[in-house]
Amino acid sequence: EADIYQTPRYLVIGTGKKITLECSQTMGHDKMYWYQQDPGMELHLIHYSYGVNSTEKGDLSSESTVSRIRTEHFPLTLESARPSHTSQYLCASSVGLFYTFGSGTRLTVV
Amino acid sequence: RKEVEQDPGPFNVPEGATVAFNCTYSNSASQSFFWYRQDCRKEPKLLMSVYSSGNEDGRFTAQLNRASQYISLLIRDSKLSDSATYLCVVNSGGGADGLTFGKGTHLIIQP
Numbered sequence: 001e002a003d004i005y006q007t008p009r010y011l012v013i014g015t016g017k018k019i020t021l022e023c024s025q026t027m028g029h030d031k032m033y034w035y036q037q038d039p040g041m042e043l044h045l046i047h048y049s050y051g052v053n054s055t056e057k058g059d060l061s062s063e064s065t066v067s068r069i070r071t072e073h074f075p076l077t078l079e080s081a082r083p084s085h086t087s088q089y090l091c092a093s094s095v096g097l098f099y100t101f102g103s104g105t106r107l108t109v110v
Numbered sequence: 111r112k113e114v115e116q117d118p119g120p121f122n123v124p125e126g127a128t129v130a131f132n133c134t135y136s137n138s139a140s141q142s143f144f145w146y147r148q149d150c151r152k153e154p155k156l157l158m159s160v161y162s163s164g165n166e167d168g169r170f171t172a173q174l175n176r177a178s179q180y181i182s183l184l185i186r187d188s189k190l191s192d193s194a195t196y197l198c199v200v201n202s203g204g205g206a207d208g209l210t211f212g213k214g215t216h217l218i219i220q221p
Binding site for chain 2: 035040041042045097098099101104
């Protein structure tokens with residue numbers, strides 16, 4: 001049973017559309033993260049949060065933005081999707097260095 | 111040089127065999143090491159931590175060699191269900207907790 005949920009699981013959307021990828025966790029973790037992973041490649045950290053109202057950019061530059069208004073919710077938004085945003089987006093939360101990942105959103109921008 | 115390097119494979123191994131693969135890391139100050147397992151099109155899941163003294167969990171053994179800056183994962187009596195990509199993860203500093211993920215080693219267990 002998943003304790004961290006991502007929706008949608010798959011999303012195909014046209015260029016220029018605004019999208020929000022949802023991530024929620026029920027574990028009460030303060031730390032949450034967004035990673036981007038292309039097929040066969042490593043995960044890259046794009047955003048993280050240490051708690052409510054805390055957001056930071058990760059190691060990989062991204063045009064997306066995030067918000068953390070509630071502990072359990074960490075949505076990622078792309079204001080204007082482009083084909084270069086096509087990728088898998090994985091949300092995670094952690095206690096210490098032990099991470100739990102959501103099942104991911106596979107985004108395709110056409 | 112990449113912070114975390116792994117042989118991407120694939121490693122094709124017959125069922126029941128023992129398989130081992132390594133991961134090298136570049137930051138000598140790294141303190142924490144993990145192996146994650148990622149099935150095709152799924153999320154990574156923590157397999158085991160790697161302690162300085164080594165770590166064994168059933169058929170899986172992980173070891174750390176600080177002098178040579180690598181960690182290893184050994185799988186004994188491999189099962190078909192062990193087929194997956196194994197990600198080496200190192201705490202190397204940087205954003206958030208400083209976890210850096212390797213690209214992974216793809217393992218295929220053949221009947």
